[in-house]
Amino acid sequence: MHFHxxxxxxxxxxxxxxxxxxxxxYGLRERQPRSVKVVIETYADDNRSSRARxxxxxxxxxxxxxxxxxxxxxxxxxFRELRAVxxxxxxxxxxxxxxxxxxxxxxxxxxxxxEIYRVIQRRDRELARAFDAPRRSxxxxxxxxxxxxxxxxxxxLSRLTPATRDSVIGVAEIFQRPxxxxxx
Numbered sequence: 174m175h176f177h178x179x180x181x182x183x184x185x186x187x188x189x190x191x192x193x194x195x196x197x198x199y200g201l202r203e204r205q206p207r208s209v210k211v212v213i214e215t216y217a218d219d220n221r222s223s224r225a226r227x228x229x230x231x232x233x234x235x236x237x238x239x240x241x242x243x244x245x246x247x248x249x250x251x252f253r254e255l256r257a258v259x260x261x262x263x264x265x266x267x268x269x270x271x272x273x274x275x276x277x278x279x280x281x282x283x284x285x286x287x288e289i290y291r292v293i294q295r296r297d298r299e300l301a302r303a304f305d306a307p308r309r310s311x312x313x314x315x316x317x318x319x320x321x322x323x324x325x326x327x328x329x330l331s332r333l334t335p336a337t338r339d340s341v342i343g344v345a346e347i348f349q350r351p352x353x354x355x356x357x
Contacts, residue, residue, distance in 0.1 A: 177343075178209050185209065244309040248337045252312045255332075259324035260304055267296045313337065317344035 178185045183200030187193060187209070195206050244252075274288045303318040316333075319325055320341055330338055 178206075244312050245334055245337065248333050249309055249312065251332050252316060253307070255316065255319070255325050255329055256304065256307060258329070259319045259322075262324045263296075263300065263303065263322065267292070270296070313340050314344060316341040320345040 178187070178201070185198045185201050185206045186196040187206075188196045198206050270292050271289050274285055274292060277285060280288075299318075299322060303315055303322060303324070307315060316325075316330075316337075317340075320330065330341060333341065
């Protein structure tokens with residue numbers, strides 16, 4: 174098992190088994206992989222426990238903070254615009270989902286109510302990941318989540334600087350991999 178950390182066009186790969194170690198460094202400054210390794214080691218035991226699903230999310234947040242301290246001003250302005258557009262699209266989708274469930278007269282009212290409650294819970298977690306506490310240190314990660322939820326177009330992302338766009342697309346690809354647990 175391994176983990177990739179990207180910072181603009183630079184990247185580092187860490188092995189997680191049997192011990193955490195830097196496998197490859199492709200351009201990150203010397204201190205960045207060391208800092209990321211400390212974060213990985215902090216959460217490595219979680220990876221081997223029943224909380225393994227949270228390991229990735231915690232690790233992404235921490236690693237992103239380590240390597241993403243310089244978010245260009247031009248991208249920050251674009252991020253704020255894209256965030257507003259994406260939030261409107263997200264809320265519209267949630268309301269559409271709720272309308273679909275609420276109008277299903279083949280189900281009992283209580284069943285529809287419970288399903289709406291579940292939709293809101295699930296979507297609220299997505300909302301928090303994508304939109305809560307916008308800061309420059311989290312902008313790349315939030316744009317990646319927004320992109321993985323297909324709330325912005327490639328054309329809209331093309332407004333970002335190439336380095337930021339590449340980072341966003343790289344992290345979004347990780348979120349889009351089929352590793353999600355199935356819902357029952």
